[in-house]
Amino acid sequence: MSVPSVVPHHIAIVMDGNGRWAKRRFLPRLVGHKQGVNALRRCAQACAQRGVGVLTVFAFSSENWNRPADEVSGLMELLALALAREVPQLQKDGVRLFFVGERAGLSPKVRAGLAQAEAATAENTRLVLNVCFNYGGRWDVAQAAASLAARGEPITEASMNAAMALAHVPDPDLLVRTGGEMRISNFLLWQTAYSELYFSDRLWPDFDEAALDEAIAAFAARERRFGKTSEQVLPGHTALAPG
Ligand code: IPE
């Protein structure tokens, strides 16, 4: 394992390509989603080993309700199954789980499972894993603004930051999308304002440790300027006196 020198603190991933992975093997799409859970377990472990502090993944979008009913119900069942099965391993790996998204749209059984898994892992400190489920970036911005309005608080960048669904972690340093598409698909619209973007042609079930290392290495080679000039952000830069 080659560990790149600059490891992003927070990696966000659009885990795309499960359906195509299955289709290429003449298998039902749900088999691809099951493989996707395995890829997520592997990726979370690899992130923890590399010193990544936060991993945020897009598991089910506000728009994914528009899929065929059997795929949607299959995904809900898979979530319940994964919750029951994965928590002991998350405990061993020191992973603290958060579910991020609109819970009102989920069944009481699924909601109870999410709360239980969060409570069970609440003491873990090695890696924060945010699973965005029934999440949409526009929903997040709207719910943040609505909660501030309901409390009569002014809407500022700071108050919005504090009201957003990922207020418990800093913004993502690196946003990865697998599966070859180059779009955001209503993921973290507010929080990725200055994230480095990385697109991989790999389908999510095939995204392994080597692919993660490639993404981290690409990140390490970027120059993050945050609006400044290259000279300002070079290591060892000292401001020159005018004239
Ligand atoms: C991503 O994989 C998982 C979810 C959206 C739930 P897809 O199911 O979108 O896979 P493709 O894009 O059809 O291959």
Ligand code: IPE
């Ligand atoms: C984005 O993937 C959502 C998740 C990975 C959960 P989609 O496959 O739903 O995105 P689009 O519809 O192709 O943009």
Ligand code: MG
């Ligand atoms: Mg897709």
